[in-house]
Amino acid sequence: MTDMFVLPDVDEHLGMTDLARAALAHGLADAATDRTGHGPHAVRMVVHNARAVAVAEGHTDPDFIERIVITAALQDVADVKRTGDAKSGAEAARAFLIGQGAPAAFADAVAADIASIKFQGAHTPRRPLSAAGRIVQDAVWLASLGAIGICRAMAYGGAIGREMYDPDLPAFYADTAEAYLAQTTTSINHLLEKAARIPDMLNTATARRIAKSRHEFLMRFLAQFTAEWEGRA
Template identity: 25%
Template sequence: MNQIIAKAETWMQEVFRSEKTGHDFEHLKRVVETATKIQSTEGGDLFFIQLAALFHDYSDEKLTKDVSRARGELKSWMENENLEKNFVRRILRAIDAVSYRNGENKIQAQSIEEKIIQDADRLDAMGAIGIIRAFTYGASKNRQPLDYLKTNPNSTLQHFDDKLLRLKELMQTETGKRLAEERHAFMLLFIEELKKEQAIKS
């Protein structure tokens, strides 16, 4: 199993080598590490969790123009590693369940493995790392970074209200909820300091 994880890491590192939106290989590694940490207290199939965490952005509609093709490539890769069909199907479902999709993802995380992967991915969108990733993604899409009057619904700062500050309440596991508290608090401090520096009233 460790050999398969190592091969998957090598493949994802190559695929995401030039990624500039904050969904790079370092993000994948952090999600794997956080998911592994959560699994140590919440349980679940560690191999499944680590593999799905590594693959979770490969077929993301934000990052690929052909989601079906990307899913097919993942499926073929896993089948070539002689993974059972049901296991492959579960991995693909877990990947679908991870996505936030503006809070309207119809595929809900159900198994403990899916919940752990989703929590780990969302935790990486919070805290100091989450702030860096938010502005990195915004810049890649030519979004205005700051919009204190909230007249621009596409600004990166507005993204905090639209998504990032909502994530704490969406955590699925007890460990995820605990980890989210500190990261959520840091984002609030960041916004408070940002407003102070710009002399903007709360």
């Protein structure tokens, strides 16, 4: 097993401006009733890990960290998995920031990152992101790996009525975002279709180091699951 990589400690005040605190409060409030693994604890985890990845990558500029906190805090608000609208998250983030008095250029930049962060199928084209957006994307994707990623996949699948596993339904690797969102899948297939492919898609060396042990754990889980399902374990 790969040695665990420990993220650095982060000054709790780094990047936490009034606007960043407002964004975090908004993200937490939006997630308050979620029972799919995307609740307030998940929001805090993504914000914390995004800041820590940034610091590990050598970023300490408070303005840059503020941008990361805000993007991470808002990236799941009005998300497509709840609204069915791929544009809703970015639009909600922009409206919130404008309502808080943020400059339009800043709100537009954050919204553009949020529109491009999410996983929309392993074979779909990657969308351009800012440096801050790439770090937040890594934090979001790391939350889909390892023990937490497995639990979140099962929680989300159960919440939307997705079957845990169907041996007659193979994994499907979508070529378009529309096909990815429309496919009928299972929670186990989702781990294959999404989580298992994330390490090859990460942006930073720090995230790739963290992903190693999480990916190994995921693949051991999937091997054990298959063995038990087939009566070999």
